[in-house]
Amino acid sequence: MQLKALLTQRFAAAMTAAGIPSDCSPMLALSGKPQFGDYQANGAMGAAKRMKTNPRDLAAEIINKVNLEGIAEKFEIAGPGFINIHLCKSFLSNSLSEQTHKILDVADQKTVVIDHSSPNLAKEMHVGHLRSTIIGDCLSRLLEYKGHTVIRQNHMGDWGTQFGMLIAELEIQLGDGEPAGLALNDLEVFYQQSKKHFDADPAFADKARDYVVKLQSGDAHCRKLWKQFIDVSVAHNLDIYQKLNVGLLKQHIKPESSYNDDLEIVVNDLCEQGIAVDSDGAKVVFLPELADKNGNPSPMIVQKSGGGFLYASTDLAALRYRVADLKANRILYFIDARQSLHMKQVFITGRKAGYAPHSVSLEHHAFGTMMGSDGRPFKTRSGGTVKLADLLVEAVQRAEKLVREKNSTLPEADIKAIAQKVGIGAVKYADLSITRTNDYIFDWNAMLSFEGNTAPYLQYAYTRIRSIFRKAGIVAKTMSSPIIITEQQEKNLALKLLQFDEVIDQVAADCYPHTLCSYLYELASAFMTFYEHCPVLKDSVAKDTQLSRLKLCALSADTLACGLDLLGIEVMEQM
């Protein structure tokens, strides 16, 4: 059982035995400082308030009743009634020796659909798509690691009105003899060309509008042009996913266009159920649940008066598909906070229409914006959107410079490979380590620093451990030495190592990857402190102590590598 859960259980029993009402929580928490013990039970204060007694006396009564024989060696009552818990070293070493990262029982495994990345294909992927792509990737990896069935859904935008304009432009450029690959070499430039054309030439604009309708009703010529465009854009995205070390593949793409045939069915169904109503020729769902302060229900248009469908109609069709066909028990949406209202509307409507029963958890995990150093959304010098591809190239270049400065004796090919992992890792970690819902400032120097809560620091900690094993000539994987804890630094490291599963469970539940980042940073720091105070390979160290410390090193390396892998960040043997 996980440490915190075990302590909570034992303290809850003690509180009951002390006559405390069962709804008072023991409130177990990690201690902030070693002098306050390893954990604290803070429930005595709340319970005493309820029972109108003295909290310190009640804390003493709880300690009297608690059974932690062989688990805790000392308790102290601090301040108004905190209980400091000092765990037994032998208990920690035994738990660590027996620790297995168990995956879930079959009964607890769920089918989790994860909607992430989902860029619009009309333009090149830009920095605005980074967050959804990597946060969703982290949760996909983590839930899969726990044993859930994860189905990624890349809800790419390939069906909006812009595509009429884009294929009309493509038609012209192909007519001039240009092959599609070349015409679409730079999607950003291509988009701007067609937009210019659209704004300046009414005949072109008419054609563009005509082509949207034709495209959506299945006209072969328009479909062919569209397909050519989409293929180039998708290939560009897949290339970025690969560079980013993100697990999204072609088979995860379930674009908006794939719901085309469902849209009419869904809207008709909503009308028949009386959920959508006619409003000036459009079909609209009015939601009193989301009424404004004057009591006006929140409107969500599902079909325009001209007959066209919208983003909302597609999302309802997607929700229906995810529950009915993919058999999802839990659906996670990683989308920008600005779409919060849209998601609420979709969820409420989906529930009403019976597309998602209450047994299916619908979760929009919103996130903030990536900002530039000026505190405004991240832009290029000239104020344009930053292409993700360019950002990644720069990250790797900057990392390469650093790696060369740090270790210039490495072979050229190794430097390149390390720079790739460090550069990409730094960009991802800088994003994942910030509380998801906050905005954050994009800062090259901070993210590429070898000190502090950064990817390079963690990757470096990992290489330090690996070099110990190279020096010792021992294969870490095969070590089965008993762990002997005597020093405080060993105890702190052991405690950290034992908390890994707890952290994973928390992230699996609330989808905040920064909790995992903070944990890995604390683990790496605990390792560094341990390594400074507890010699490992020195001749003066007794053999069993040496093997025990090597085992702690091995577990630290494994845990760091596993945690970083769940974040989608790679490690290396040296840097």
Ligand code: ARG
């Ligand atoms: N394509 C949308 C955008 O770029 C994001 C789609 C998110 N997923 C969804 N099911 N709505 O804003």
